Amino acid sequence: MTFDLFLQHLSNGISLGSLYALIAIGYTMVYGILRLINFAHGDIFMMATYFAFFGIVTFGIPWYITFPVILVLTALLGMTVEATAYRPLRDAPKISILISAIGASFLLENLAIVLFGGVPKPFPTPDVFTDVVKIGTVSIQKLTFYIPVVTVIFLIGLTYLINKTKVGMAMRAVSKDHETARVMGINVNQIISLTFGIGSTLAAVGGIMWGLKFPQISPLMGVIPGMKCFIAAVIGGIGNIKGAVIGGFILGVGEILLVAFLPDLTGYRDAFAFVLLILILLYKPTGIMGEQIAEKV
Amino acid sequence: MLKINNLVVSYGGIEALKGIDLEVEEGKIVTLVGANGAGKSTTLRTIMGLVKPVSGSILYDGKDLLKEKTQNLTRYGLNLVPEGRRVFADLTVLENLKIGAYCRKDTKGIKEDLEWVFSLFPILKERVWQLSGTLSGGEQQMLAVGRALMARPRLLMMDEPSLGLAPLIVKDIFRIIQEIHKQGVTILLIEQNANAALHIADVGYVMETGRITLKGSGKELLTNEEVKAAYLGHSVKKVI
Numbered sequence: 016m017t018f019d020l021f022l023q024h025l026s027n028g029i030s031l032g033s034l035y036a037l038i039a040i041g042y043t044m045v046y047g048i049l050r051l052i053n054f055a056h057g058d059i060f061m062m063a064t065y066f067a068f069f070g071i072v073t074f075g076i077p078w079y080i081t082f083p084v085i086l087v088l089t090a091l092l093g094m095t096v097e098a099t100a101y102r103p104l105r106d107a108p109k110i111s112i113l114i115s116a117i118g119a120s121f122l123l124e125n126l127a128i129v130l131f132g133g134v135p136k137p138f139p140t141p142d143v144f145t146d147v148v149k150i151g152t153v154s155i156q157k158l159t160f161y162i163p164v165v166t167v168i169f170l171i172g173l174t175y176l177i178n179k180t181k182v183g184m185a186m187r188a189v190s191k192d193h194e195t196a197r198v199m200g201i202n203v204n205q206i207i208s209l210t211f212g213i214g215s216t217l218a219a220v221g222g223i224m225w226g227l228k229f230p231q232i233s234p235l236m237g238v239i240p241g242m243k244c245f246i247a248a249v250i251g252g253i254g255n256i257k258g259a260v261i262g263g264f265i266l267g268v269g270e271i272l273l274v275a276f277l278p279d280l281t282g283y284r285d286a287f288a289f290v291l292l293i294l295i296l297l298y299k300p301t302g303i304m305g306e307q308i309a310e311k312v
Numbered sequence: 313m314l315k316i317n318n319l320v321v322s323y324g325g326i327e328a329l330k331g332i333d334l335e336v337e338e339g340k341i342v343t344l345v346g347a348n349g350a351g352k353s354t355t356l357r358t359i360m361g362l363v364k365p366v367s368g369s370i371l372y373d374g375k376d377l378l379k380e381k382t383q384n385l386t387r388y389g390l391n392l393v394p395e396g397r398r399v400f401a402d403l404t405v406l407e408n409l410k411i412g413a414y415c416r417k418d419t420k421g422i423k424e425d426l427e428w429v430f431s432l433f434p435i436l437k438e439r440v441w442q443l444s445g446t447l448s449g450g451e452q453q454m455l456a457v458g459r460a461l462m463a464r465p466r467l468l469m470m471d472e473p474s475l476g477l478a479p480l481i482v483k484d485i486f487r488i489i490q491e492i493h494k495q496g497v498t499i500l501l502i503e504q505n506a507n508a509a510l511h512i513a514d515v516g517y518v519m520e521t522g523r524i525t526l527k528g529s530g531k532e533l534l535t536n537e538e539v540k541a542a543y544l545g546h547s548v549k550k551v552i
Contacts, residue, residue, distance in 0.1 A: 200386035200415035
């Protein structure tokens with residue numbers, strides 16, 4: 016393999032990793048605050064792409080208006096899922112909420128099939144994103160550069176929000192101890208809702224860029240990316256945002272390079288994530304940045 | 313200030329409180345002593361709305377607390393130092409204190425209270441950037457008290473603040489409780505360390521298996537033979 020080709024693969028891997036990272040953050044944030052795997056997260060990601068399709072194709076709204084609106088709509092969708100499927104079960108056994116999460120996922124998938132049809136639709140791709148630039152002999156879609164940049168911008172924003180703002184502080188407090196947070200005067204439900212909103216917004220950012228990169232959308236498109244991003248979150252250490260980002264990049268870059276170096280294994284591309292999951296669970300179940308289980312009493 | 317009438321609480325059919333009456337007057341230190349499982353913590357948790365009672369009433373400044381949500385109580389000047397400290401381990405000392413003032417908007421007042429807390433607990437000022445999970449038990453207890461003070465409470469409830477702490481630190485904690493009280497905060501203190509608690513209390517209640525069995529001034533209870541026998545560890549009859 017030439018160096019140029021390697022660079023091309025690497026840049027592809029990084030942009031795929033960025034997408035995984037954005038979606039994985041949603042899993043990890045919800046887990047951090049509710050100790051719940053939000054199985055509907057991949058489907059929220061799917062919904063975002065349909066919102067984009069309807070905005071741009073059906074209503075003919077320009078992309079630079081549609082995309083920000085979608086972020087808001089997807090956030091609202093995530094908060095609605097939380098309010099209807101999870102909040103009523105807040106004090107129920109964990110298994111009930113888990114089942115509710117799977118139910119919410121199926122509901123969204125089947126709702127999409129009924130409303131939008133099962134036939135894949137083409138995602139609108141404005142030229143600004145798909146133009147190809149040539150650097151030496153390497154030709155790369157502009158999008159491949161945009162994706163990591165946009166991802167980094169959102170990551171910086173998220174880090175600021177969580178570490179420097181009052182709301183972020185409340186989110187960290189709630190993720191440790193709901194009851195004490197309530198005693199301190201924090202509206203726990205509101206903070207949880209906000210967490211879903213933020214996670215869903217990032218899923219929408221990922222969804223839009225996913226659609227631009229792989230411009231075909233279908234009601235079940237969220238299933239495999241959802242699974243993989245969940246795995247990314249586990250690899251990084253579920254509950255840890257930095258870990259989710261690292262996990263996302265490991266998975267994205269690893270997957271692309273695997274296919275690049277061992278073309279025979281192309282068919283096992285999706286299996287790569289699951290093998291990695293098994294290895295992590297065997298040798299470091301808490302993940303790369305996993306939180307310590309032991310607590311000081 | 314706080315008036316509890318015939319409060320009954322049960323956990324899955326087992327009555328933890330079998331109808332208790334308790335009153336906290338403004339400006340007093342009131343203590344609730346009793347053995348493990350007597351229902352002391354349950355009483356505080358019910359006041360804070362963390363446990364729903366079967367029957368009875370809790371009035372705070374004439375307000376029916378059973379209708380209030382936990383997260384709004386701090387606005388009314390009611391705050392709790394929970395059992396086992398429960399500081400937010402992943403947050404720094406400063407962040408924990410700021411969380412205490414979460415509902416307040418008066419930046420200047422918050423700053424003043426932060427200085428007040430630092431004057432009560434100088435060690436916290438030294439540790440301001442440290443993650444609170446890395447503090448020692450005594451320091452965490454101070455942080456938990458400081459955090460509650462940041463809400464500028466009028467009635468501060470403390471659940472076993474001396475639990476698991478070294479005797480010297482326990483002494484410190486009780487000194488600080490008195491100090492806080494001098495600043496005009498009413499205190500409802502729960503303790504297994506009945507001796508220390510009754511020494512500083514204006515009013516004491518003794519609880520046994522879900523009932524209040526004795527009420528009196530701190531001094532009265534300290535000299536009460538039954539209390540001595542059960543909680544203070546002295547034998548009733550002096551050894552010859």
